[in-house]
Amino acid sequence: MPEVVIVGAGFGGLAAAKALDRADVSVTIVDRHNYHTFQPLLYQVATAGLNAADVAYAVRGIFHRQNNVSFRQAQVVGVDWGTNTLGLDTGALAFDHLIVAAGASAAYFGIEGAAEHGFPLYALTDAIALRNHILERFEAADADPSLVDEGALCFVVVGGGPTGVEVAGALAELFAMVLSKDFRTLDLSKARIVLVEMADTLLQPFSPPSRRHARERLTEMGVEVRTGEAVVRVTPTQIELKSGEKLATHTLVWAAGVRANPLAEALGVPTSRAGRIVVGPDLRIEGHDNAFAIGDVAAITGRDGELLPMLAPVAMQSGRHAAREIARGRRKPFRYRDKGTMATIGRRAAVAELPLHIRLSGSPAWLSWLGLHLVMLMGFRNRLSVFLNWAWNYFTWDRGPRLIIDPSHEPSPSRE
Amino acid sequence: MPEVVIVGAGFGGLAAAKALDRADVSVTIVDRHNYHTFQPLLYQVATAGLNAADVAYAVRGIFHRQNNVSFRQAQVVGVDWGTNTLGLDTGALAFDHLIVAAGASAAYFGIEGAAEHGFPLYALTDAIALRNHILERFEAADADPSLVDEGALCFVVVGGGPTGVEVAGALAELFAMVLSKDFRTLDLSKARIVLVEMADTLLQPFSPPSRRHARERLTEMGVEVRTGEAVVRVTPTQIELKSGEKLATHTLVWAAGVRANPLAEALGVPTSRAGRIVVGPDLRIEGHDNAFAIGDVAAITGRDGELLPMLAPVAMQSGRHAAREIARGRRKPFRYRDKGTMATIGRRAAVAELPLHIRLSGSPAWLSWLGLHLVMLMGFRNRLSVFLNWAWNYFTWDRGPRLIIDPSHEPSPSRE
Numbered sequence: 001m002p003e004v005v006i007v008g009a010g011f012g013g014l015a016a017a018k019a020l021d022r023a024d025v026s027v028t029i030v031d032r033h034n035y036h037t038f039q040p041l042l043y044q045v046a047t048a049g050l051n052a053a054d055v056a057y058a059v060r061g062i063f064h065r066q067n068n069v070s071f072r073q074a075q076v077v078g079v080d081w082g083t084n085t086l087g088l089d090t091g092a093l094a095f096d097h098l099i100v101a102a103g104a105s106a107a108y109f110g111i112e113g114a115a116e117h118g119f120p121l122y123a124l125t126d127a128i129a130l131r132n133h134i135l136e137r138f139e140a141a142d143a144d145p146s147l148v149d150e151g152a153l154c155f156v157v158v159g160g161g162p163t164g165v166e167v168a169g170a171l172a173e174l175f176a177m178v179l180s181k182d183f184r185t186l187d188l189s190k191a192r193i194v195l196v197e198m199a200d201t202l203l204q205p206f207s208p209p210s211r212r213h214a215r216e217r218l219t220e221m222g223v224e225v226r227t228g229e230a231v232v233r234v235t236p237t238q239i240e241l242k243s244g245e246k247l248a249t250h251t252l253v254w255a256a257g258v259r260a261n262p263l264a265e266a267l268g269v270p271t272s273r274a275g276r277i278v279v280g281p282d283l284r285i286e287g288h289d290n291a292f293a294i295g296d297v298a299a300i301t302g303r304d305g306e307l308l309p310m311l312a313p314v315a316m317q318s319g320r321h322a323a324r325e326i327a328r329g330r331r332k333p334f335r336y337r338d339k340g341t342m343a344t345i346g347r348r349a350a351v352a353e354l355p356l357h358i359r360l361s362g363s364p365a366w367l368s369w370l371g372l373h374l375v376m377l378m379g380f381r382n383r384l385s386v387f388l389n390w391a392w393n394y395f396t397w398d399r400g401p402r403l404i405i406d407p408s409h410e411p412s413p414s415r416e
Numbered sequence: 417m418p419e420v421v422i423v424g425a426g427f428g429g430l431a432a433a434k435a436l437d438r439a440d441v442s443v444t445i446v447d448r449h450n451y452h453t454f455q456p457l458l459y460q461v462a463t464a465g466l467n468a469a470d471v472a473y474a475v476r477g478i479f480h481r482q483n484n485v486s487f488r489q490a491q492v493v494g495v496d497w498g499t500n501t502l503g504l505d506t507g508a509l510a511f512d513h514l515i516v517a518a519g520a521s522a523a524y525f526g527i528e529g530a531a532e533h534g535f536p537l538y539a540l541t542d543a544i545a546l547r548n549h550i551l552e553r554f555e556a557a558d559a560d561p562s563l564v565d566e567g568a569l570c571f572v573v574v575g576g577g578p579t580g581v582e583v584a585g586a587l588a589e590l591f592a593m594v595l596s597k598d599f600r601t602l603d604l605s606k607a608r609i610v611l612v613e614m615a616d617t618l619l620q621p622f623s624p625p626s627r628r629h630a631r632e633r634l635t636e637m638g639v640e641v642r643t644g645e646a647v648v649r650v651t652p653t654q655i656e657l658k659s660g661e662k663l664a665t666h667t668l669v670w671a672a673g674v675r676a677n678p679l680a681e682a683l684g685v686p687t688s689r690a691g692r693i694v695v696g697p698d699l700r701i702e703g704h705d706n707a708f709a710i711g712d713v714a715a716i717t718g719r720d721g722e723l724l725p726m727l728a729p730v731a732m733q734s735g736r737h738a739a740r741e742i743a744r745g746r747r748k749p750f751r752y753r754d755k756g757t758m759a760t761i762g763r764r765a766a767v768a769e770l771p772l773h774i775r776l777s778g779s780p781a782w783l784s785w786l787g788l789h790l791v792m793l794m795g796f797r798n799r800l801s802v803f804l805n806w807a808w809n810y811f812t813w814d815r816g817p818r819l820i821i822d823p824s825h826e827p828s829p830s831r832e
Contacts, residue, residue, distance in 0.1 A: 056819050143506050181476075404489070406823070407822070
């Protein structure tokens with residue numbers, strides 16, 4: 001039976017594996033984590049709205065009923081195209097067909113200190129690290145209020161796309177709803193959230209009314225929105241902006257740049273802008289007829305000649321396309337069907353732009369956002385848990401899991 | 417207003433702080449974590465039955481409505497009894513009254529390799545580390561089945577008290593119910609759980625019928641029970657027993673020895689067996705009229721002249737006693753009221769010994785155990801989440817959070 005190896009258990013990789021359900025192939029999914037991460041909600045883990053486990057689902061559990069899928073937890077280190085063998089940190093894996101679905105990672109554009117001191121939001125551990133850090137800054141400021149003037153409670157979010165807008169809004173609600181009650185003696189009026197965006201507007205791909213709505217709501221919530229501004233230098237206690245302004249801060253959330261997973265380069269295939277793998281119209285990797293790249297890691301061109309955005313629907317549709325190419329031995333061009341895009345800002349505040357020029361904002365957009373994300377979540381258990389957490393947060397104005405769980409600060413045994 | 421400092425946010429410390437609700441004092445709780453850990457359920461986190469956040473509750477959240485309590489996240493490094501000042505890693509804290517409620521930690525009795533390679537179960541991070549390790553061993557064995565013969569799937573639990581029995585039973589159910597479905601190509605009949613206990617019987621403080629019930633149920637579930645046996649030497653891949661037998665294993669769960677938190681010695685006060693602080697009948701620390709030790713960290717003598725066991729009811733009752741001594745300026749001896757003891761083994765299997773010689777086993781004991789632990793959990797949100805997780809696990813034979821979340825394996829930013 002032909003062996004299909006899928007690198008990455010994100011939206012694209014899982015969609016491809018599921019689409020191979022009835023195909024006469026054996027599928028192996030490789031991922032460095034043993035779980036699928038629901039990236040759109042990582043910002044809620046980072047801001048103590050959801051548990052880490054709510055946005056992660058064991059890959060093996062997803063395929064209990066699909067017998068042709070197996071899983072390997074490993075890091076991909078390279079590929080031998082001559083023998084069709086994938087190199088893993090734990091060994092090697094032969095394939096007849098390869099689907100590269102390795103996703104995206106943060107791009108820092110060479111900005112001094114950004115990679116060292118910025119908090120990205122791609123992995124579950126990123127979200128936990130940011131949550132720990134935010135809560136630790138409040139604990140530190142509470143123990144020593146002089147730290148407030150040194151920037152302990154100034155949180156800078158770079159990037160005015162959906163992730164940046166969502167993080168900034170969620171931080172504002174966390175501070176106003178919960179931390180103000182947790183830290184009664186801290187003067188939270190000194191806590192700042194600064195959202196920095198290089199372009200002149202937030203949420204660039206959205207329509208002008210949606211952009212305005214986002215900006216107004218964030219400003220009402222106390223977020224300082226700085227458009228047409230950029231970060232030029234980062235130290236552990238300061239961020240220098242293009243305008244020359246210096247912000248005393250201990251926290252930089254990096255939601256600005258995105259690029260393909262560096263794995264793309266390790267495969268020795270041609271890459272394009274942002275390190276994305278060059279693919280043909282049928283998503284095959286240039287020069288390799290038995291290999292596909294899909295989702296964020298692939299430079300897929302849309303009908304307008306532009307690269308498709310790094311969004312879950314692109315990953316899922318391209319994953320299913322690659323699976324069908326393999327299952328049916330065909331060569332058809334991939335066509336992306338735009339499902340629209342959404343961003344949430346806070347309680348009953350969101351923007352959504354759907355096909356047929358349908359534009360929502362406020363409560364309708366927020367409810368659509370909630371519903372869509374619940375449906376997309378993997379597994380009934382996670383859906384129920386997220387739903388109950390949201391209901392709890394909404395009605396009690398509380399946030400549950402504001403825990404600083406940091407094993408790196410603890411002694412731990414050393415075993416095999 | 418007199419300043420009461422409580423060291424430790426466990427059952428005892430929280431009970432003391434709550435009992436000072438109406439007292440005319442200012443209370444500061446110091447803990448190295450920003451959350452209370454519900455230790456009795458840590459073993460369920462370690463065996464992927466519950467989320468980490470289910471058994472932890474932010475200390476600040478517990479006291480939203482009690483204005484005389486504040487919190488400080490810090491590690492205690494010492495005390496200056498001359499100036500009544502507690503030394504913290506982040507500064508100093510003056511007190512008029514001190515309540516030491518620092519709890520217990522693992523005792524390794526100098527057994528070679530046990531401290532380095534054993535997994536204890538006192539902190540939330542311990543439970544996460546053990547869960548990660550168990551799942552990693554299965555992933556490793558799946559990728560390279562030769563590891564099975566080298567002991568990757570042999571799990572040794574040392575200590576036949578309630579914790580050891582609970583871990584062994586939960587592991588057996590995890591393997592049978594979930595991992596057998598996750599790892600279809602692994603021969604799980606080769607997975608072993610060995611429970612080692614030095615005494616001739618499991619659950620020593622329980623009555624003979626309860627002990628027999630526990631042993632029979634565990635054996636039915638596939639646990640190899642070795643009583644009258646001890647560990648003499650531990651390496652990363654092997655455990656040597658007193659009988660001379662050598663077990664190839666990568667995993668030692670250390671549920672054998674318990675001692676007072678080493679902090680007891682850092683305070684420069686007299687300690688007794690297992691490092692517990694010597695206290696008078698009113699729980700005052702010998703030689704320090706303004707300082708109390710309560711719960712696991714204190715050597716409290718019961719009516720029979722024996723030291724009271726390290727159990728949550730002892731901690732809570734002694735914490736409330738110390739609080740009343742301070743609030744009322746009185747000196748009364750502490751009297752412990754025995755509430756009984758319980759241990760769970762698995763689905764519908766538990767033993768409970770209550771006052772008035774009431775003895776339960778099987779489903780009635782299990783239901784009592786479930787109900788009691790739900791009631792004791794802090795916060796409605798956690799109770800609901802644990803209840804739903806238990807219901808889910810029970811009816812679906814599934815376990816949700818079998819996730820390997822290990823930030824130490826990931827790159828992470830360095831900030832202040």
